[in-house]
Every structure is written in structure tokens, then in C-alpha cells.
Amino acid sequence: MTEEKTKLIDENGIRTDGRKSDELRPVSIELGYLKHADGSVLYEQGKCKILVAVFGPSEVHPKHLELPDRAILRVRYHMAPFSVDERKSPAPSRREMELSMVIRNALEPIMMTELFPRTVVEVFIEILQADGGTRVAGLTAAALALADAGIPLRGIVSGCAVGKIHGTMVLDLNDTEDKEGDADMPIAYIPTMSKISLLQMDGLLTREEFRQGISMAINGSMKLYAMQVAALKSKYNLPEGQEKEETQ
């Protein structure tokens, strides 16, 4: 028996959710969402809802893990039991542990850990609702929460996935496209340093498709970066007329 594949993209290049191939899902950013965390954000990208909280720098426990020359970064990526179709066990899975490590590695290039040795910075990424691309969305949100916590950073990292569905390269895959598509490649990019800090791939791409994918992902990340910057600046927006006051 063969199962008929869902048509993920039509002849006009329009995807199931009405987006074009190089279009991001709508993004909403709410900084300082949690009262008790040092930095926090509620980040939504399409149907993905992610809550990130940052604590620190603070004393390291257990003590033997502290480093004499730099801070350590602890990242926990966790999916809520209600974030997916079928209840997910709340215990950390193998996938979550791997993604926590991958996100930590992607955040490390922007962290200035040498400024506060013997301390720890903790990042908690809680996926409240998943709809594909949660690792890069979590990473984008984590960078925002770190900046919101006032932790010194060399730049801001933004990430989005590219993939191939029915032979077409598309940007920012949702869950259906991720599962039923031909390939999926999450990429994180640091625009101010022009560096890629995360690159993974699942599926098969030709060299040409890979190159095209990279450039699409960088373009997507640049758009996300602009939204991140706007959100950070608007949190401390000066009331109307104040900028004029000092110009005079």
C-alpha cells in the first residue's frame, strides 16, 4: 500500500500556509516577559511559541565545574508535554540533550565569558508549542533573552531553517514541511560577525541546492536580526519628542 504525499507546494510556488518559498513565518517578540528572570522573552514564529529565561552570571554549583578563566554557559532546551500532538514525556530526551548542546555551541561565539570567570550563565528554552524549526527559533529567542539580561555579547545570533520540498528550496519550514519534505537544514548566523554558528542537515541536497539554501538562510536570518534589533530598541524607546529635545 502506498500513501499519497501531501502537496506541500503548488505550481505557483505557494506553500500550504500561503507563504512563498522565501518567506518567513510571522514573528512576534515580547521582551521581559517574566518578572523573576534576569532576562526573558516570549518568542512566536508562526505556530511556534517559545519562552526563554536567562539567569546569571551567578555562582557555579557544583563548585568543581567552575572555570578559573571564564564563565560557563548552561543551556536547557525543553519541550513542554503539551507542545506536540501526542503528549511528550517531560523527562529530557536524547534529542533535547543534543539540542541543548548544539544551541550552547551556537551561542558561545557571541558570549564574552572571559569577562566574568568562575560564574555560570543559565539559559532555559521552553518550547510551549512546536511547529518545526524550534531549535533555531529557540536560539534566536535565547540571544534576545541574553541581551535583555544585560549580559555582554559580541553580537546577536539569529537562525532559521531551509529545506527542500518537492524539489524546491524553501525558507523557514513548518512541522509538515519538515516531516514530509525532502531535506531540512537549520542554520544560525551572526550578522555583525558574518559568521555561521550552527549548521545541521537532514536529507539530501545537491551542491547547488546547498549553496542556494545557505544564501536563503542568511537572508532569512538578516530579516530576523532586523526584528530582534527593533524589539530590543523599542523596549527602551524614548517617549515622543525627547530625542528632539536634546538635538536643539
Place this chain on the structure above:
Amino acid sequence: MEGESRGPVVVVPGEVIGSGNYRAGDNAVRIGNSVVATRVGIRRGGPDAVSVIPLKGFYVPRVGDLVVGIVCDVTYNMWKVDINSPYFGVLPATDVFGRRFDPTRDDPLRTFDIGTVLKAKIVAYDRSQDPLLTIREPELGKADFGFLVRVNPAKIARVIGRGGSMLSKIQQASNSRAIVGQNGTVIVTTNDPAMRDKLIRALRLIEDEAHTYGLTEKVVELISGKVEGE
């Protein structure tokens, strides 16, 4: 340079705030030929350096700072003091007793128990060792009166104001006394419970609107009775 003549500019980490011969000041770092901001804050350009005044942050100890801390651990020869920073302050027993410390005669727990609020000064600190505190100066030592308010350490400069202007206006208007620790902990002493609430709100107002103008007037207005939002 771009942005030089405009008003306060909010910058984000990674944003270029100067290029060429500028030196990277506080909260800025040189990457290649540019100076970039490392925190969300207001860009401040000087004649040779460019820096960022952070809008949020944590307290990094500095030698000479007055801090308000809470004793969180007592050992036989020192007190460990929570100074609202990634590092704990260390107050050695010799500093308090002023002589060679004798564990058979001196009981550190009796002098300052856990939970005691201390006004102290940082005498030594580098990132490889915890900040060393002293209370051997007038006005320092145990704080017996008042209540504690925690303000984000990045906003402390605004609570004090230029040359202490904000602080003295608050004290005058409220007829109270405030000791401001650089670590973001403030001890306020007042006999009037209604004034206590107003002072807490005034400090929260400074914290929320630290980067705006006309704040001193707003704070004085709040304290002297014309309370907003009531």
C-alpha cells in the same frame, strides 16, 4: 561620525558605535576597525573613546565602591556577604576585630549573624578572587535601621544623579535618609510608613525611566504628594 549630533541613541550588542581611531570604552569592544557595543544601552561618545551606558545589567565589583550586603555565611575567620553580584564579598574577621583574631575569645556569629545588613567598602578585587570588604571607616558597618530596596545596578548612577543631585532631592523632599550601595541595594530610613511606600515607588520609577528626561521633577512630584496613577 554618524549619530554624533543626535540625541540619546539606544544601541544593541554587536552594533557599530564608532570606527577609526576611537578607543573602546565601557561596554564596548573593538572588532577589526570598528568599536561595537556589547550591551543594550545608550551610546556615549567622548573625544577619543566611545562607550555604552547599559540600561540593564549586573553588578561587577570595583575597588572603592560602597556596597550594601547581607551576611549569608559565617566561618570561623570571615563573613561571606551577598553583595548582589556574581561574586560574594569576603569580610575577614581581622578587619572587624581590628587585631589578631583569637577564635577562643571572638565569636564571629555573635558579631554579625546570618541576615545582618552591612554597609561596606570594597578594598581589593580582581576576577580571580572574591571581593575583599572592609567596614573600618566611619559610616560603615551594621545597618540597624531602615528598609532595603533593590534597584538594577545599572540604574544606580541615576538614583544618585549628577554630583548626588537626585539623591539629595529625594532626601530633602521625603525628609528621609538613603544609603545607596553601588551594587543596587539601597537602605532607606524614614519614620513615616506612607512615605516608605512613596519612596519605593520613586525608586521603581527611576529604575523604569532612568533613560528619560525630567525624571528628577517627576520623582520629587511623586514624593511630595502629587502621585501619578492614583
